[in-house]
Amino acid sequence: MLIQPANPVPHPKLGHVETIMVDKRKIACDGGLGALGHPRVWLKIGGHQTVCPYCSRLFVLQPDAEALAEH
Secondary structure (H helix, E strand, O other), rough: OOEOOOOOOOOOOOOOOOOEOOOOOEEEOOOOOOOOOOOOOOEEEEEEEEOOOOOOEEEEEOOOHHHHHOO
């Protein structure tokens, strides 16, 4: 599992960053393109967002995610 800095900034090579809203701090990314994606990596959101080191997808924690996790 990769633990990223609290709020990293994406550096996309193709000029586009896909933003994905999530409700958990531990997430997996495989690039989302099936066989054209990348190896699955597990990421942990430290602050309120993290970036996949392979594809620069930006994962943003939903503002109410902490409250949802308590129920």
